[in-house]
Amino acid sequence: MYAYDELDRTLINERVSEFRDQVKRRLSGELTEDEFKILRLQNGVYLQLHAYMFRVAIPYGTLSSKQLRRLAHVARRYDRGYGHFTTRQNIQFNWIKLAELPDALADLAEVGIHAMQTSGNNMRNVTSDQWAGVAPGEIEDPRIWSELIRQHTTLHPEFSFLPRKFKIAITAAEHDRAAIKIHDIGLRLHKNADGETGFEVLVGGGLGRTPFIAKTIKPFVPGRDILSYIEAILRVYNQYGRRDNIYKARIKILVHELGIEKFAKEVEEEWKAMGDVGLTLDHTAIEEVRSRFSYPAYEKLPHMPDELKQAAHDKLFERWRKNSVSAHKVQGYSIVTLSLKPVGGPPGDATAEQMDAVADLADKYSFGEIRVGHEQNLALPHVAKRDLAQLFKALDRLGLATPNVNLVTDIIACPGLDYCSLANARSIPIAQELTRRFANHDTADLIGRLHINISGCINACGHHHVGHIGILGVEKNGEEFYQITIGGRADENAQMGTLIGPAVPYAEVADVIEDIVEAYLALRDRPEELFVDTVKRLGVEPFRERVYATR
């Protein structure tokens, strides 16, 4: 867990009273919507189709049980009893009343939660691996660096008024769970030949209308220099932003226009020219932040406790364990993913009751800690293996033990036309229908790892470009249509999917996805060949044939 210092707490509280005053002035008519809009966006408040939406930050996806209970409280008291976990380690409340927002913010501030940097053209929350600090083989806890960057960039004037919003993600593990290649800046923590810790720096990723995969501009920047190096990137970005309007866009466009070599060269020159700007992180500064992260007092436990051996006879438990339980860096412990993707449910939604219950389970089994990942699931990061069977029973009762993590029904979906004023088409009902089609978990197991991502418009909040199967809502003559791509991926081998053919109407989407999956089952050369690998080997043509031959 991370302990905020006094400065942070003061800052958060000041923001609440400031916003309370702004809301008051808005409601009395002293502020027009035009004047107010930028202020509300700075506090995570959007306007959706039928209500305001309130986006709250969960920095690097780490929550205490106390904080989760408070989110449950906000859902119950100010909203309609549920919240929606997003792909950027945020939670959104869909029905919040502007008049009550200051109270909700104040309630959250008491437990150190805020909505800063969740919207607007600023440096957004730095996201990280949801398994940070517990993943086996991790170089070191990436949240230390996320926090150092967060402290440097929060409310820093230079980062508060950027040409566009700006997103950074950090990973420190072999397998990238933070999707760093689709962020403006992606940082991969690793060690160089001298055993020094530093970052591979990637720039220019992002989805939306013009999707790009981030490219490496420097293979190794020592940890102590990372702030100054980011500063150099931002300066180059801002310079072009000022010089020429065409570049007043995301950094991905600039990188694309200049070319990665030239961009890298400009950053390098800027970095050298900057000299010492007081951004070098000395050992003390790093250790100071490191010391704010506390780790549980793990017990010395056996690798394979008797409780677990016994539970292995229970088929349902075993299926869930194989699917949702992952290795922990400490012997005798596991990381447990809680699927927020029940069959027929909206992906990523959790009720206030579920949040409260998960908080209780975290206290009982996970040292009071919960994690939020970009796949819109939760995790308990420190569960003793001997407790797994008990935990399973409790989660199952709550509807949080669907054994579908990383499987075809673990769908990432944006709110789409059911909530979002920018949408072309609905996302959630498509996801729900698909989870019903693939409701049989044995079938889903047989299919294996397969990520479906759905966005209701080209803004790509559901990351459809990088879904193994991507579904994008478009509009044709006022009707909902969907473009389908296959072969995308968001991990260390990130790439965009390829369109398989003309868009299909709402009613046919689930059929088409079933066809694609059936084609894959027939085409894969062995059961271990993942969907994305079959697509890579064969290209989209055999899938296109299968889908459009009869349409």
Place this chain on the structure above:
Amino acid sequence: MTSPLEQKKIRITGPSVVTANRTWDGAVVYRTAKRGWSTELADSAVVSTSDDARALLAEATADDVGAVGPYIAPVELKDGGKVKPGNLREHIRAKGVTIDLQVPA
């Protein structure tokens, strides 16, 4: 559906209303003939010419304290003068989300 928030030139092709979100709570509201806002589509002022639509929108926009982001939305007039949302987006705004919200427990 192209976002109506981007309406540039106002030209309507059928019966229309002006809709927005109420400022204090964000609820969907419709401009009434009495220059107020109502949460009921049935209460809305229905216009059928572009000039009337423009006038209604201008009048509604002036009430910035009452509601946010007013725009012109299509409606259908059913037998007996009943007003129905003119597209899926407006249907969802009027009737709520099309999904079962209960996360199955």
